[in-house]
Amino acid sequence: MPQKPLKWGVKAWVLADSQQSYIQYVDIYPGRNAIPQTHLGSSVVKRCLENSNLVGKGYHLYTDNFFTSPELFANLFENFGTYACGTVRYNRRGLPKDIMCKKPSGINLRGDMKFRQKGFLVASVWRDKKNVYTVSTIHDHSTSQLKRLVNNDGTFTRQNFECPKAVADYTCNMGGVDHADQYIQYYCYNHKTYKWSKRVFFVLMEMAKFNAFKLFLMSPNHQTNLTFLDFSISVAKGLVNGYISETRRGRPSLMPVENRLVQRHMPASFDKKSKCHLCYMRNRNNRQVPIKQTKFGCLECVKHLCLPECFSKYHTERNCYN
Incomplete structure (x- = not known):
């Protein structure tokens, strides 16, 4: 549509309430070939x-x-x-x-x-x-x-x-439809994608969030001074609350945890110095630990480890990175 500020996109016909801007109906326009x-x-x-x-x-x-x-x-x-x-x-x-x-x-x-x-x-x-x-x-x-x-x-x-x-x-x-469009664009989850179906899905999700916000304000049992930003933050927190991913980022350990805790490991010397594996992993997990350089470690685990603290901690504690 050459006369619009956003000339390219997916057209949606919207019917909205004139007072509250509540979106009553949405119809996605499939194009001139379909209608x-x-x-x-x-x-x-x-x-x-x-x-x-x-x-x-x-x-x-x-x-x-x-x-x-x-x-x-x-x-x-x-x-x-x-x-x-x-x-x-x-x-x-x-x-x-x-x-x-x-x-x-x-x-x-x-x-x-x-x-x-x-x-x-x-x-x-x-x-x-x-x-x-x-x-x-x-x-x-x-x-x-x-x-x-x-x-x-x-x-x-x-x-x-x-x-x-x-x-x-x-x-x-x-101004009902224009008011709804204005609110939807404020905190819209709208990242770039080549698939039009994803764009339509996320816009419909934002419309549902806006309708929920309007119903929340009209309800006599809820606070009426809540802003749309606060409502959006509360929805996001409610969706992710209590969810913890069990997938650990980074390369998997070369030595299984059970092996490094039960087998006999002896300290040895490598040819070159390198970062202590345990110091590096604890620093990466937001622990205030300086990363030390050492030429000692465990040949069985193929890890550089400081002697004696990091070496003993790595082979005796299951959650040694915390």
């Missing part, structure tokens, strides 16, 4: 509502101009029992051409607006910095106010402007 491109936005909205079990419950749905069309909103109102509102592209079919055009007459100054209604569908155009076109089955011709920054001789001040109620409600309720 026909005709009326793609309408088919996505219908599928999300059907699969999330929200049909016929009177919910208000807010969509952006990629999905919004008079045909879709009429279908949702008549067959799905769902009211809808959203911005719309002025060249969609079924819109009134006198106001849904590039330069509608009478829309010149900031705050100018016009309405058209056909049955339960209400179309409006409002002048902000540029024209904002909306279609709604929720609202009528009622108006509201929005605050906007205005430049007065280099001084920016906030002023109230009249606008359609549909625009004001759209501004308040449209």
Whole structure:
């Protein structure tokens, strides 16, 4: 998608609550070869509502101009029992051409607006910095106010402007998916991989963590001042708590533990000096032990060992590296 900040990736359609940003449904887009491109936005909205079990419950749905069309909103109102509102592209079919055009007459100054209604569908155009076109089955011709920054001789001040109620409600309720995406990107476990299935899996896991965080905050029996970072840390600690790997890193010992503890070993001298094996291993295990050089050791174990402490400790104690 060349107009997006991240132009390459896997597309996911998301249906989220507008107040809590709780993710209700996720649909991974498999591409144009798997799903026909005709009326793609309408088919996505219908599928999300059907699969999330929200049909016929009177919910208000807010969509952006990629999905919004008079045909879709009429279908949702008549067959799905769902009211809808959203911005719309002025060249969609079924819109009134006198106001849904590039330069509608009478829309010149900031705050100018016009309405058209056909049955339960209400179309409006409002002048902000540029024209904002909306279609709604929720609202009528009622108006509201929005605050906007205005430049007065280099001084920016906030002023109230009249606008359609549909625009004001759209501004308040449209950020659910964006808010969820923002939270998911904060502490996302997302390392590079060539397999798209891994990327999708980890993003879905982050969505599940975000939903759990929102449910945690909404629960009356839990603290409400918990941040998303604290919640993520607690989840990570809960997953790894009590787990200790029994696999020991590094090369395995040449001499089994049972042999070095039961057989008879005599100290001997090597031709060259080298690091004491026991001092080196104890220092590697975070013990504050200096690593000594010695030419003595055990020819049977083929290890350089300091005399007499390290030599006796290595051949008498099972956990001599601790």
